[in-house]
Amino acid sequence: MALLEVNDINVYYGSIHAIKSVSFEVNEGEIISLIGANGAGKSTILKTISGLLRSNTGSIVFDGKDISQVPAHKIVYLGLAQCCEGRRIFQQMTVLENLEMGAYSQPDTTIKKNLEMVFERFPRLKERRRQIAGTLSGGEQQMLAMGRAMMSNPKILLLDEPSMGLSPILVDEIFDIIKTLNRDGTTILLVEQNAQKALKITDRGYVLETGRIVKSAKGKELLDDDDVKKAYLGG
């Protein structure tokens, strides 16, 4: 059975039908990508999985449990963490406090261990742990957002455009970190504008068009797919 199974979800913003009967699955240990144009509904899907939005149909089964009606603040306790689009770090808190909030769902004893793990992956955050998060550079803020999500030791990590606004070197760094995280056992559901890079590290990808999944295949196959090339890979 898949670690995460999204079955036939429909999400509305008022009268706008943003997500139309979307179903997909993520198996344990995979990196799965959702790709699609701006406004296709990628963030909406992630927010629905993490409970910030609700689908009025279908189910979302995580780790054998239907979480589609579980309140958002309880979902991280089950082992599902999301790193939002636009970082959404706590601007006026220090780096360390942001990371502590990431481990809000964890017992005190594991916080220290997780903190070391995050600092090992992002030495820059360790240097700057007393700095107010809002004064970090864009790249550092992205690292903090990812580090914060990792602080809960999730089984699956939902990443919404982690490379947005970063320099090419930092983008590579972020993708390396995603790969390492995955190798160390975290399942990844990735949403990226940078479809080229995303699909390269992806096991399977889903292509989303105006709220509907129109294609799904192995990462490599999507990289070679003519439609995908035209629409998302710049020819």
Place this chain on the structure above:
Amino acid sequence: MAFLSYLINGMGLGSVYAIIALGYTMVYGIAKMLNFAHGDVIMIGAYTAFYCLTVFKFSTFTSILIAVLLCTVLGILIERFAYKPLRKASSLSVLITAIGVSYFLQNLAQILFGTNPKVFPELMRNSTFSLFDGQLTLSYKTLLTIIVCILIMILLTIFVNKTKTGKAMRACSQDKEAAQLMGINVDNTISITFALGSGLAAIAAVLLCMTYSTFTPTLGSMPGIKAFTAAVFGGIGSIPGAFVGGLLLGIIETLTKAYLSTQLSDAIVFMVLIIVLLIRPTGLLGKKVHEKV
């Protein structure tokens, strides 16, 4: 020396404003709303303490404790039944509701307690002490008020910066969705904030009644508005801002009364607020956050 005595009395008055302002500022910080009923929670606190002391003859400490507990519960109930259903409504609807709650509490108090002024019992004899060979006379009440205010500020600062719940409060005030993703129960955190602010309102009520002993169901209105002004003055949403704003407002008000005009003191206080906001729209300690993209 007269100036020094006005200054310290101003700090005493300002301390009460600061404690009330904390309620406005914390609630604004997290719920992004102006809880206009906050002043009336003070009034309920005053009546509770009054009846505990005079009718039930409880000790001072027990009476204050009961007032604090009752106001805490009242704060939670107001949030739960008046504001929570409006979490997604426009801020105008919330504001109108808050004003409605304020009138409701005032009218309820008029029915329950009558409109005749009550006289708060003396908790502390109006004893004074002199410094500098009798040139400076201060009352213990003023001193006590200032000390209580400073203690509250210290404890609150520790709570907000060092405890898990306090940090969760700050997280919620900055980004509710992100806070939920961390596992923070936003509804509970908002309740806790209302509870804290309302509990502090009860303490402010007792301090207020110690100085101005006569009170009616509209007791909370004026200090409420002044404290709200203080919160805006200091930077709404900022706890140190409430402290600084409250103290400054109390000092300005007292000095104006002493040197300029008793009648015009309120007008001058509000004028200072307007000037400060024109120069610094976020208030003295208010933060402007630049989002990095």
